[in-house]
Amino acid sequence: LRLYQVTRKFRDEPKPRFGLLRSREFYMKDMYTFDTCEKAARHTYEQVCDAYCSLFTRLGLPFVKVQAATGSIGGTTSHEFQLPADIGEDRLVLCPQGHFAANVETLNGGQTSCPTCGEKLTETKGIEVGHTFYLGTKYSSVANAVFSSAENKPQLAEMGCYGLGVTRILAASIEVLSTEDSIRWPSLIAPFQLCFIPPKRGSKEEEEGAALLERVYDDLAEALPHLAGDSVLDDRTQLTIGKRLKDANRLGYPYVVVAGKRVCEDPPVFEVWNQNTGEVLYVTKEGVIELLSKVQVP
Ligand SMILES: [Zn+2]
Incomplete structure (x- = not known):
């Protein structure tokens, strides 16, 4: 049995900071699972961890899954999904070869080398965006969460609990992907995928360019x-294309x-900027559509 919800939460956070990274109110996905043995x-625990890994992979985020302390929730096994970032509030140690990753809270004293390959562990800070707990019967025994076994005996459910910080994923991905002067969204959660910039008012491409761009749309x-x-559509045509491109x-x-200078060529040529790679392509209307057909939208 797997029960989950995506809902708004409130926490009486003593030190709200970093905008949406640590706030009193936020969205979270949480799930509780109940198994017979x-x-x-x-197995359920592994499946959920795999699902979390594929979620962060699809978002294109550089995440690490680290062994974590079970803390006040308890249980025997726990992992955190962390995005390495300087402003992160968790301290992590990682094997450079990827064998081992842990929150320093879980280490007794000074473990400095990888238990698998012996290489020196590197330390980094991380933003926690997901957490999984294997709970066993800790809560089912207290709440008497039982089911009837095949022998018709009451038996305690084996539980797990799992959380994703929905709001925090949004803020943290911007934090780790962006550059000094521009925001970078994971394409899948960008508020808008496309921005159209028609020619500047009064330019010689103005009328034809605007009409052609509309046809592309x-x-x-x-x-x-x-x-x-x-x-x-960025129709602030009183501004130059360069200024609007910078804002975009x-x-x-x-x-x-x-729709820049080359929109008056035959056939018309448009510029398509891929913001995540910094690449610019000059293509016809058909080329624009073909290029954008690869964009992933949920
Ligand atoms: Zn190693």
Whole structure:
């Protein structure tokens, strides 16, 4: 049995800080699992850990799964999913070869080398974005959470509990992916995937460029309807393209489509900026649509 919820939580946080990273109110996904025996419960535990790993991989986040203290929740096995970052509040030690990763809370004294390969462990700070606990019967014994076994005997459920900090994942991913002057979103959770920038008012491309860009949008909306609601038009045409491109970069739209000088060529050529790689491609309308067909949207 697996029960989960994604809901708003309140915590009387003594030191709220770093914006959404540590706040009094936040969204969290939590789940409680109940199995008939330890073997099945351990299997569930592994499955949830794997699901968390694939979630962070799909988001393109550099995460580490570390052994963690069970703390006040208790249980026998626990892991945290951490994003290494200087502003992180947890201290982690990692084997450079990836054999071993732990929150320093779990280490007795000065463990400095990897138990597998003996290499010196490196220390880093991390932002915790997920946590898993294998609870055994700690809570089922107290709450008398029993089921009838095959022999019709009451038996205690083996439990696990699992959490993902939804709000914190948002803030932490920006923290670890962004550069000094621009936001970088994981494409899957970017508020908008695309920004369209028409020519500057009064430029010689103005009329033709705006109309052509609109046609790109219409054709895109037809070919890739899932992107239609994920697009923004920056119609502040009193500003230069360069200024708007800079703003788009700061806000971190994964892709920016610009109707620049070459939009008056035959066939018209658009600039497509991939903000995450810094790459710019010059392509026709069909090229824009083909390029954007690879964009992943949930
Ligand atoms: Zn190692």
